[in-house]
Amino acid sequence: MTGADLAFWTLAAIAVITGWRVFRTDSMVRATFFLLTSFVAVGAILLLLAASYLGFALIFMMAVEMTVMALFMVMYMMNPAGLNPMNMIHQPGTAVAAGVGVGAVLAAVALWVPFPHSAAAVPPSDPIAALGHELLGGSMLVFESAGVTLLAAMIGSVVLSSRAGRYGAADEGSLPPGLEPGGEPAGRRPAPADGGHTHMHMGDGTGGHMDMAMDRGGGDGSGDHDHGGHAAPGEGPA
Amino acid sequence: MTLHTLLLVAALLVGIGVYGALSQQSIVMLMMGLELLLNGLLLAAGALWALAADFTPRGQLLAIVIMAVMAVEMAVGFAVVVAVYRQRRVDTTEGLDTLRG
Numbered sequence: 001m002t003g004a005d006l007a008f009w010t011l012a013a014i015a016v017i018t019g020w021r022v023f024r025t026d027s028m029v030r031a032t033f034f035l036l037t038s039f040v041a042v043g044a045i046l047l048l049l050a051a052s053y054l055g056f057a058l059i060f061m062m063a064v065e066m067t068v069m070a071l072f073m074v075m076y077m078m079n080p081a082g083l084n085p086m087n088m089i090h091q092p093g094t095a096v097a098a099g100v101g102v103g104a105v106l107a108a109v110a111l112w113v114p115f116p117h118s119a120a121a122v123p124p125s126d127p128i129a130a131l132g133h134e135l136l137g138g139s140m141l142v143f144e145s146a147g148v149t150l151l152a153a154m155i156g157s158v159v160l161s162s163r164a165g166r167y168g169a170a171d172e173g174s175l176p177p178g179l180e181p182g183g184e185p186a187g188r189r190p191a192p193a194d195g196g197h198t199h200m201h202m203g204d205g206t207g208g209h210m211d212m213a214m215d216r217g218g219g220d221g222s223g224d225h226d227h228g229g230h231a232a233p234g235e236g237p238a
Numbered sequence: 239m240t241l242h243t244l245l246l247v248a249a250l251l252v253g254i255g256v257y258g259a260l261s262q263q264s265i266v267m268l269m270m271g272l273e274l275l276l277n278g279l280l281l282a283a284g285a286l287w288a289l290a291a292d293f294t295p296r297g298q299l300l301a302i303v304i305m306a307v308m309a310v311e312m313a314v315g316f317a318v319v320v321a322v323y324r325q326r327r328v329d330t331t332e333g334l335d336t337l338r339g
Contacts, residue, residue, distance in 0.1 A: 008239040012247040015281075019251055019274050023258045028267065035270050038251070042281050045247075048239065049288035054301050058280065061305065065312055072266055072316060076329045088263040090332070095261030103253020110245030115290045117241075123293050134295035135302075142299050146306040153310040157317030163324065 008048055015041035026085050028073040036066035050123035053131055244285035251278030263330040265322070269315045276308050 258271025287297035
């Protein structure tokens with residue numbers, strides 16, 4: 001067993017075991033760092049395969065991405081530090097069956113399908129330069145399409161996550177205006193969830209309620225307000 | 239380090255990723271499952287590039303496309319988590335069953 005083989009098996013074991021630990025730890029922050037470790041191991045395997053650009057790009061990208069993910073875990077999850085044991089799993093039977101099934105089928109493909117063997121035993125002298133010439137040469141369309149896709153994703157995520165929604169502040173239960181003036185809101189109204197956030201219309205009589213963007217509903221999460229007062233008779237100059 | 243063993247490791251990563259994406263209630267954990275799945279795909283693409291495709295530069299483009307998919311999935315996924323949380327104060331997939339038949 002050569003040194004490269006030893007390094008490969010070590011990295012492969014790290015990648016698979018930490019990948020498994022991602023879903024078997026109580027702490028969600030720890031899960032993100034397990035996932036980061038798995039990515040770094042795969043990036044190192046890519047480095048062993050002489051794909052140095054891909055390996056380093058993967059490691060750098062994932063270092064940033066998993067840090068952002070850890071921040072999200074702290075912001076949104078109820079148990080980011082893993083202080084309490086928790087089990088947030090649904091449909092475990094289906095999930096295990098699907099995971100084992102997909103893994104087994106792909107492993108069978110990996111082991112028994114005759115793949116073409118590479119004729120060139122040694123990598124080219126400068127694979128990064130070759131990749132650069134390919135990216136800005138024959139395959140520029142692929143490269144530019146990926147770039148435009150990333151730009152569209154950036155714009156879309158800014159639009160999706162901005163607080164100022166189309167019909168008012170997104171976290172205050174804003175609803176689209178009615179189909180006719182003073183009518184019911186056109187959109188789906190959020191169901192009153194348990195302890196959740198339901199919409200409360202202030203009904204302050206300023207301007208006939210044609211523009212629901214003016215609505216500043218109760219964002220206090222007290223959960224016992226329903227959508228009342230909208231287009232109530234005798235209210236406002238509507 | 240043969241093509242078969244590399245693809246075997248990739249298959250294990252994809253299997254774990256499928257399990258994670260299907261089993262996790264938290265939306266962010268679901269995204270981590272998808273990321274692990276794409277991790278396995280990336281490893282398979284790199285292995286095929288190096289050991290079955292003569293190190294042709296065009297082979298690395300597939301891996302670059304996979305990395306772009308990873309970045310898009312992450313960015314849009316986080317934005318969806320933020321938007322859903324603002325609207326409904328939920329962060330689990332159970333809170334998003336509006337389309338359930």
